[in-house]
Amino acid sequence: MNLFSLVLVNLGRNKRRTGLTALSVVIALFLFCSLRGVLDTLAASIRVGSEARLVVQNKISIIFPLPVVYRDRLAAIPGVKSVSYANWFGGRDSVDPNDFYAQFAVDAVTYFPMYARDALIIAADRPQAEIAVPAGVDPKLAAFLAEQSACVVGERLFKRKGWRLGQTINVDGTIFPGSWPFTIRAVYRAVDPAFGEEAVIFHWKYLNERGMGGRGPVGWYILELADPNGAAALSKRIDAMFENSAAATRTGTERAWQAGWVSMYGNVPFLIGVIGLAVVFAILLVAANTMMMATRERTAEFGVMKTLGFEDGMIFRVVLAEAAVITLGGGLAGALLAKWAIESSKFNAMGFLPSMTVSWATVATGIAIAVMMGAVSGLIPAWQASRLRIVDALRRVQ
């Protein structure tokens, strides 16, 4: 036997109470880390965008489009390497309208080369005839490029829906009415999980011709810059260029644009943080109360131990260690469980966020909180036990 086994034996004297206290700490830390995971995910979603790309949108709101003619004017600006554009489609799955996933119409020839480092084509149909693929486009997209109603689907969505290559899926348009068939010709995998794998990407030309009568306003432009350092100046220049146009623009880096989406959550992150801390604080009181009860019941034993020669400091450390084992064990289990469970679920708010993640920093914070809980919940009982006068403690027996 050693002092640590004495601590463990003491914890085992009321297994139900110890188990329930540890469980409450597990749940508290699980909730804390899960809620912090939401904040981690929001932070990750801000990191999705690149600092080397600019997004140009309508100054009023993203829901107002921009004229297609801006494309050539933007491409002509010195420092702009390439221009692509996209539209939000906003349709619903015709089979299961409640199962939402994002759909984007993109100019494939410019879009895919621009995001070649963010997403890889991992599976694709073979084209029915040999076609020339534009420079910079993954040759695996040949079948997709050859067919106007073709689409590329994120791997996670593809697997979740049980789709297969060559299958035609139907999406009911809400902004662009009608039932829209898309044939799956390729599957992409996000290189950075934050890019997300829950979207259907199809040809902007298809949307333009069928849904916008060929007039083709676009949702937003994406510009790849030759020099990311010039992003700020270029943004100002672009907005100034269209200031007196029918559709004035608001330009920023893609990362800032993503952050703008996240900022729409308002004070939700703050509330989530507060709720997480409130849960931890409530369980801290429970743990402290349990430790006080556990030590009060053993007053006479502490008297005996002191009679045997145990110093006050040693009694203090034994009681503190008991609290620490409960909270640290529970905290470690709760934090790691949160990381495993949340990341395994790959929940991504129907594609609005990257797959949920609980960062190691959050796990470390959770464990640090568990240590703090152990210290705070054990401090008072440990101090009381160490300060006991032997004769008073022994009187409890006699």
Add this chain to the structure above:
Amino acid sequence: MASVQVKNVSKVYRRDRQEVPVLDGLTLDIAEGDFVGLMGPSGSGKTTLLNLIAGIDKPTSGEVIVGGTNLAQLDGRKLARWRSHHIGFIFQFYNLIPVLTAQQNVELPLLLLRMSGKERRRRGRTALELVGLGDRLKHYPRQLSGGQEQRVAIARAVVSDPSILLADEPTGDLDRKSAAEILELLERLNREYRKTIVMVTHDPHAAERAHRVMHLEKGELSN
């Protein structure tokens, strides 16, 4: 030289605002290897005197010198360390830790001494064999009779080889047969291992085992 010297010791307890004198200018010498029985009515100060000799309580005035050490000169930490080396305490109600086995209970004081786990286990086993419980090492207190529990408590008191054993009514909670066994054990520890024993008791039969019996009444000693 006396093993225990109690010099003009007084002890006054304060309850609320009242002062309750328990010992009044008490002086006592106990020689090394002596076996002293301490008798007296309840509230006469027997346990208080034992606590003062063990250094778990402080006198209001006077000095307690044990094995040449003036206990008043030791702070709480040194006193605890001194106790772990020099004092073995036997309680009336055994006071074993219920979640520890007999062997673990006996090893408890050894956690305070520098030694390997193997050595601790060896010493614990030896102490339990000494009290005749070599076959009860893994038993928990609830699995033992009162007499056996008290023998485990005695093994715990002697395991660190202290020079003085203080027993506070060690047979007070036992039947006659078990009490006789415990008293024989104490006699043996005194006779064979030269332990100085101070035993508080209400039982005249128990007191007969001591070399000398002292009576404490109203805080004063008489032979």
